[in-house]
Amino acid sequence: MSEWSIEIFKNQFDSKNLAERFSYSFPQRPSSFFERVIESIDDANSKLFLLVINGEVKGATFGFRISGYQFEVWSPSYLYVDKEHRNVSLLFIVSVLRKMSTCIIDVSPTEDVRKILKAVKYTELSKGSFMIPAIMGVIKTLKKPRLIKCLSPIERFNQREDLIWLKSSDTKSLFCLKKTSRYGMPFYVLVYFDKTILKNYIKDLLFFILKINPLGILILPNLGLELDVTSLKSTKFYSFANVDKFGNFYSILGSEVTEVI
Numbered sequence: 001m002s003e004w005s006i007e008i009f010k011n012q013f014d015s016k017n018l019a020e021r022f023s024y025s026f027p028q029r030p031s032s033f034f035e036r037v038i039e040s041i042d043d044a045n046s047k048l049f050l051l052v053i054n055g056e057v058k059g060a061t062f063g064f065r066i067s068g069y070q071f072e073v074w075s076p077s078y079l080y081v082d083k084e085h086r087n088v089s090l091l092f093i094v095s096v097l098r099k100m101s102t103c104i105i106d107v108s109p110t111e112d113v114r115k116i117l118k119a120v121k122y123t124e125l126s127k128g129s130f131m132i133p134a135i136m137g138v139i140k141t142l143k144k145p146r147l148i149k150c151l152s153p154i155e156r157f158n159q160r161e162d163l164i165w166l167k168s169s170d171t172k173s174l175f176c177l178k179k180t181s182r183y184g185m186p187f188y189v190l191v192y193f194d195k196t197i198l199k200n201y202i203k204d205l206l207f208f209i210l211k212i213n214p215l216g217i218l219i220l221p222n223l224g225l226e227l228d229v230t231s232l233k234s235t236k237f238y239s240f241a242n243v244d245k246f247g248n249f250y251s252i253l254g255s256e257v258t259e260v261i
Contacts, residue, residue: 004088006095009048013057025080049096058082059092063100067154068192068251074101075255106240107252122240126221129237134216136229137206146170147204173197186213190220192251199225
């Protein structure tokens with residue numbers, strides 16, 4: 001086996017070439033997307049881990065800091081290893097997770113990575129996702145909306161136009177939706193919420209999305225809840241964690257760059 005090591009990207013390698021390698025492994029994303037992600041790396045909230053063999057990059061993955069918890073949590077995203085070095089993939093993945101943080105949430109890993117996470121005793125937080133058309137919000141009968149737009153309570157997300165923060169007028173609980181799209185279809189991914197009250201607010205979330213875009217689709221993690229609205233289950237949006245101290249809140253804020261649709 002060749003000598004290999006893990007290095008954190010500090011502009012010691014050609015970022016354009018790295019972006020092209022990522023794009024080759026994830027063809028749904030152009031290399032320009034990965035160039036922007038690499039340029040935005042700041043070490044405090046994002047890092048790029050490199051698999052270096054004989055002085056050359058043969059694999060890589062991003063790490064993003066998740067906000068919304070009382071302790072530090074990171075999430076890996078967009079992992080690739082060159083075909084000729086797949087024999088070190090397992091060691092690379094496990095080593096990166098250990099270097100990244102003591103608390104990890106892996107959002108929407110591939111099926112192969114899911115098997116690895118289960119083998120190293122990660123806990124399954126969500127079993128895929130639900131996709132619910134906003135039109136289901138028509139059946140909401142309450143006259144007064146319970147969810148109102150509000151500012152982000154987390155400073156680093158204040159300027160994010162793709163995030164919609166909502167506050168309950170009843171409980172003051174917060175929800176956050178990420179706006180995205182695929183093939184022209186508008187999606188609203190629930191990336192922050194209180195698990196104990198989620199079921200009571202699904203119709204409110206749908207009603208809010210309906211007012212923005214009647215064609216919108218709500219995506220929320222499948223936490224095992226029985227929903228009382230029509231939905232489509234998806235195998236995307238699985239999430240795993242190496243600790244079980246997350247409590248009542250679910251957050252992937254900061255890791256939503258991951259393709260979850």
